[in-house]
Amino acid sequence: MTHLELVDSAPREEDGPFSAGTPLPHRLPPGRHGIPANLVTEHQRLRLIAAMGEALAEHGYAGVTTTHVSERARVSTSTFYKHFGNLWDCVLAAYVATADRLCERIEAACSATEPPLSGLAVGIEAGLAFVAAEPAAAQLICAPAPLEATAIAAARRLLIARLAGMLRRSRGGESGNGPSGIDERLIDASLAFLCSRIGAGEVERLAELGPELTALLDRPRRAAA
């Protein structure tokens, strides 16, 4: 199986002017801008990754092409192929980048809270805020991967394992109670649930789903009163 790691692909301070949470400009200024070539290349790659989710949301897996992605990223198709071997490589990069951003948001929100018992609700709230802010990218990580994209299926398993680990920690223990594998199923179900809500056009209502999703994740593990 393809070995993948969810790496930190978000821009860092040392990455240069396209980092530290600043919105990505649609394209660099034309002409002589004095920006180093490696930063220009990185900027193109980030634009392509961002464009992938949007192009998928518009055309779906059935219709999306490298041309759609390149046009959205305002680069040529040949530039696309300098960065990615094929469409699925770019989908994978977008998947991993989005999955990392989601996990970072949840971890940051949970680490800012004191009692571990509130971790679940806080994490879900942060996750839902991310999904509501980036529905196209979120749909990419919530929906099952198509047959052709085997590496994405592997990346999805890693994401689920990572989120399941967070879910276990939210209960105050690394391993949690009860049989193993249950938390992975709960995360699977949560992603499917969110996918269906985004698909139904309920993006604006996502933030309201926090208490319901918290109850859904909590109920199978909670002992009867």
Next chain:
Amino acid sequence: MRPEACAAAGEALQVETEARAPTPDATVREGEMEGALQVVGEVGYRAASVRAVLEYSGAHRKQFYDHFDSLEDCFGQAYEAWIERLGVDLLEAALGAGGWRESVQASLVRLFEFVIERPAIARALFLEVQVAGGAALAKHEEATERLGAALDSVRAEIAAAEQPPDATAFFVVGGIEAAICDVLAEGNPNRVWDALPELMHLTAGSYLGNEAAEEAFEEAKRLRERPAGEGEGR
């Protein structure tokens, strides 16, 4: 699942009760539809072609276009027919079992048997439908709702103060489908049996809480470990 809920879902599926001999043309059409699902499940929706469907079914191009406007049309009609048949099959398995938990398990066992017997068709029905979108995806959503409604029948046995969230059926059906997609994407459909205890835990726990979840988990584990051919399911 409660018999009346399953029966209602079955009626909604318009089950054909009178067996009639199919005409030769209907047999060809049926073969083309099966071919569309099989090919999509083998190579993916994006790479599927009418030519590959014809090779699988043995039909001629003219026959294909007499029956369908396009490959997309064929896939959509095939999807509708097969997802409804599978839905009826699962509900029938549920009706043959005792209580709600037993009927959920019987349906899952039937679903797993289908996944193992027809992995390519299962990939088309559960994975590639997300790629195809359109009419097929709408049928997928309808089937999900019907199965969810059958699962929800257990609410009648739960006290008002203990009712699970409204979205429980969506949540559970989504979790079951995701587990199936996972083994299909991995290319090892037999591994689906490993998920049975966890999915029973998810289903029973989401509606009835932890105690029922633990019981359902252990019961499913025993069933999974039983030698093939002994009793229910495998």
